[in-house]
Amino acid sequence: MKIITILSVISMIWRETSGLSCLTCSASSLQQCYATGKVKQCWQRQQVCYTEVRYEQPSQVTGLYTLKRVSAGCKQKYACMNDERQNPTNCYHGTPRSPQRCYRCCRSPQCVGMRVERSEPLCYDAMKKFFKRFDANEDGIVHAWEAQLQSEGRKMKSIAFFVTLFTGIKDFKQKGADFDKFQSVMSAWLEEQKLVADRNGNGKISFWEFYLFLRGQKALTNGGKVTQTEAKEMFTKLAQKQLEMDLCQFMDVYSGDVSKKLTVIKCKQRMYIPKYGTRKCTNYDISGSKCSFTCKRGYKLIGPTEVTCLRTGRWDKPRGPYCRAIKCPRFSQPNGGLMKCSRSNYAFSQCKTTCDAKTGFVMTGSGVSTCTETAKWTKPAACCSRPCPPFATLDLIMIFDSSSSVGKENWKKLLQFGANIIKSFHISDSTLRVGAFRYNKHVDVRTEIKMGEVNTFKELNERIHNIPYNGSGTLTGQALQHAYDYSLRVGGNRPNVRDVLLLFTDGVSQDDAVAPARRLKSMGVNVNVVGIKNMRGKLDQKQMEMMVSAPEEEHIMIISGGFDELTEKFVQRISKLVCGNPCKHFLT
Known part of the structure; x- marks a missing residue:
């Protein structure tokens, strides 16, 4: 009877609780341990909590041994310490390339973690921050490629590390994980990181534990070294004046500054340095x-x-x-000369033009032009031409106003003036070709000299002086339209040579002369007007300006002294007007 009583007393003493509570579980992962384990009161002789982690089976992909079993609960102090001496205190400090059994003893229920009912998930703000770090395209879903990106960014030896963590989520590789699913996986992983950092198992992270943890992360990655100064800045940012971090503070700094420091996301596509x-x-x-x-x-x-x-x-x-x-428009070789360029038509190329003086060619324009970085030449290309007059390669149409205001005597002077202008040029099929007609209220097509019909001055002079004078009216618009419809479209008009129209008038047009003048200019005709002030006629300066080519001041000539002033001086001036720029005689 005494023996039974003593055993009962001993049993009661054994069963008395120690006041310590530990999370008790046997699971295949820490996450499952939290989900299925229960917090139990330890017996009196069970003075410590223990955690056992076993890595037992290698991955066929990476060769690393994966987490197979997690056990946790209450244990006798010396038995636990004996297991701890025989095994590493934390497998996470090493690289599991061989089967490992890791043991840890602590006197805090936070040795593994306490599963407590909460109104909101554990460390919600830190988890939200971590989720945003993974969600690279900010669509609210963490995809497999984003998890892979984080593994690669940390240069993890298993580049599929984070993808593997999510394999328990159905259709993760196809659909990804929203925040709730992400949290269910990563909260356990982040708490594992805290366990790694909590070397003395007191449930808090001191600075030196935090710093050693960061250094240990280098063993899990191929880079991302953190200095002591940087670690101090991270630690004090959240712990502030406290000497230790709690779980949420640790998760906050880990999901923020630590992950930012350890994760280096690179753009895979190479951005080449452009040639030149x-x-x-x-x-x-x-x-x-x-x-x-x-x-x-x-x-x-x-x-x-x-x-x-x-x-x-x-x-x-x-x-x-x-x-x-950079290229400028390419120059063509000048007729009767030679152009040499230092770098073709590329930027900074300098082109020099020389003309064949032995054959009578002279230069018009600047002999040197440089291609700038704006793809423009500093000066237009020079051209080589024989002096104009007498040499001009043009198709010239002369139109004479024979209205009643001119008078017979002035008509003779006007025809002679026109003949003298032509006389100053060399006339041939290959140089200057001339056409001419008169108008009043009608166009005289019977006496019209067609373009290229006469190629000697003698015959041309005779034909001009035989143009009769009669009629009345000044339908200049009708005359210009005739030049557009017929005179410049006959076979003698050369397609690659500049057309010049020279109109002689002493009065205001009685019809619309501006519209047909525009049509002529639109087909490339150089329109010029010689206005002769006459007592019986009246000139309209504005009307003439609207008729001629631009710039207007270069294509209008007013002879204020009337028909008596049609002298050699004006012959030379009008000859120069006809010549214009010799570089533009040929059309390209």
Whole structure:
């Protein structure tokens, strides 16, 4: 009877609780341990909580041994310490390339973590921050490629590490994980990180534990070294004046500054330095880096001037720029001369023109022109031509106003004046071709001299002086329309030679002369007007300005002294007017 009583007492003493509570579980992962385990009161002789982690089976992909079983609960102090001496205190401090059994003893219920009912998930703000770090394209879903990006960004030895964590989520590789699913997976993983950091198992993280944890992360990745100063800044940012961090503070700093430091997202597509150009990046090809491009002198940048590496591991503009050589319009070789360019028609090329003086060619314009970076020449190309007059390669139409205000005597002077202008030129099929007609209220087609019909001055002079004078009215518009419809379309008009129209009048047009003048100018005709002031006629300066080619002041000549002033002086001036720029006699 005494023996039974003693055993009962001993049993009661054994069963007395120690006041310590531990999370008790046997699961295949820490996440499952939290989900299915229960917090139990320890017996009196069970003075510590224990955690046992076993890595027992290697991955066929990476060769690393994966987490197979997690056990946790209450244990006798010395038995637990004995297991702890025989095994590493934390497998996470090493690289599981062989079967491992890790043991930890602590006197805090936070040794593994207490599963407590909460109105909101554990460390919600820190988890939200971590979710945003993974959600690179900001669509509210963490996709498999984004999880892979984080693994690669940390240069993890298993680049599919984070993807593997999510394999328990149905259709993760196809649909990804929203915040709730992400939280269910990553909350356990983040608490594992806290267990790794909590070396003394007191449920708090001191600075030195935090710093050693960051250094230990380098063993799990191939880079991302954190200095003691940086670790101090991260720690004090949240712990502030406290000497230790709690779980949420640790998760907050880990999901923020630590992950930012350890994770280096790079843009995989190589952004080449353009040929003949330069590239300057703020941070190489790492996310957030901006690369700007420039080209060497003489080249123009085609494409974006700046690209940015995004958090998605892609450049915001997938195609980089290139440098294209700046070119000016190509000059053609001058007729009767030679042009030599230092760099063809590329930027900074200098082109020099020389003319064949032995055959009578002279230069018009500047002999030197340089191609600028704006793709324009500093000066127009010079041309080589024989002196004008007498040499001109033109198709000339002369139109004489024979209205009643002119009078017979003045008519003779006008025809002689026209003949004297032609006399100053060399006339032939290959140089100057001339057509002429008169008008009043009608166009005299019977006596019209067709373009190219006469190619000697003698015959042309005779035909001009035989143009009769009669009639009345000044329908200048009708005359210009005849030149447009017929005179400049006959077979003698050369297609590649400049057309010049020379109109002699002493009065205001009685019909619309502006519209047909515009039609002539639109087909490339150089329209000129010689206005002769006459007592019986009246000139309209504005009407003439609207008729002639631009600039107006170079294509209008007013003879204020009337028909008596049709002298050699004006012959020379009008000859120069007809000549214009010899470089434009030929059309390209």
